[in-house]
Amino acid sequence: MYKNNLLAILFLSAPSVADTFSIVPDIKNGLPAVMNEPVLYQAPQFDYFNLADSYLEQRAEAIAKLPMALSDIERVCIQTSYSGIDPSSSDQSGVLVYTYAEDNSGIKIHNTTIGDRVNLETVSKHCIDESNWVYDNWLADKSMTFTPYSSSSAVITDVRVIIDGSLSLSQVPAEFTEQYYDFIAKVGFDQSANFYHPDGISGLKDVLVSGLEQNNSSMKFIKNMAFGNTLSKEDIVLMSDLDFMNQFLSILGQASGSNTANLESFKVINVFDYNDKKYINVEKQERLFGKQITRNEVVILKKYGDRWLLELPEILKEILDN
Incomplete structure (x- = not known):
């Protein structure tokens, strides 16, 4: 399904949107770990x-799945966090x-590896600058396979893949919707603001700021959930709409217990028009408490120039109605 959609996106995509986002990879044995x-x-x-599709994933400890909307990569850094390091040592991350x-025809000819080492710090960053030819592989596969490690017994507590690149959002409503669900499953709710209609974002921001000006207790609670206790109303006013929306969307992760959507699979069932909007019926397969559950969800798209973008979901509209 995805390969066919990607071909369509190449020809039916809106201008690319530059973005920086981070992905939490799947770690085979979980974290924390040495x-x-x-x-x-060695054996x-x-x-x-061995050019089998699964071979490199079998060798690697970490697998980062990249969003299908990612169309260009400018830079990739792998950020590893540690505990239990000795600041006086010469250990490395x-x-x-x-x-x-690949050969000149784009055919795989052999496997290879790329290594990087830096001085071990609490947060160590590895940027793949000198071997950026690998970006083409990652764009084609929409996947990265790697193993983070240290030369000591320091404990790895967190791993993030940070990507500077561009997203190409499809102008075809069904494909755009698939891109959105794929993005929130792989990257997360709190980095998905580019998929939302600017009118909805600015309206949400206005309601929150207005509620804070009126000392509304519900809006204070919502503000603290999304932005923390230290950020002021004035700070929120000065935020860009995209930064505001990304931080506000962290509420969805808090409500569900995970910043990424818990999707086994998803597919668009049908699309229909009503009042100059697109209503997209999506069937989702989710796994809850060890059981697979099928749910249907309707998302609404609204035109913005020559693009279709998301209206606010009902859970966020309820906040606007308070």
């Missing part, structure tokens, strides 16, 4: 000519990226 540098020449020895080389 990870040592992989040894490629099981790294096979440079490292990453080993598993990828492949």
Whole structure:
């Protein structure tokens, strides 16, 4: 399904939207963990000519799934957080990226790896600047496979993939909706503001600021949930609409217990028009308490120039109505 959609997006996409976002990769054995540098020449020895689709994922400890709307990558950094480090030591933090080389025809010819090391710090950042040819592989596969590690017994507590790039949002309503669900499943609610209609964002911001000016207790509670206790009304006014919306959308993650949508799969069932808007019926497969549950959800798209963008979902509209 995704490959067909990607081909359509190449020809039916709106101008790209530059963005920086972070992805929490899947770590096979979970975190916190101590990870040592992989040894490629000990059993099981790294096979440079096993080109099976799953082979590199089997070798790597971390897999980051990239959103289908990602159309260009400017820079990628892998950020690893540690506890239990010795500041006086000369230990290092490292990453080993598993990828492949292609010939001039774009055919895979062998597997390969890319390594990077920096001085071990509480937060160590590895930017893949000198081997940015790998960005083409990641864009094609919409996946990154790598292993973070340290040269000491420091405990890895968090790993993030930070991407500077561009999103191409489809002008086809069904494909745009699929891009949105794919994005919130892989990246998260609190980075999805680019999918929302500016009118809805500015309206939500106006209502929140107005409520704070009136000392409304409900709006104070909502503000504290989304922005914390230290941010003032004036700080919110000065925020860009996209920054405001991304931070506000963190409420959805708090309500569900996860910043990413818990989706096993999803598909658009039908699309219909009403009052110059698009109503998209989406069937979602979710896993709750070990059971797979099917739910249907209707999202509404509203025209913005030559693009279709999301209206606020009902859970956020209820806040506007308070």
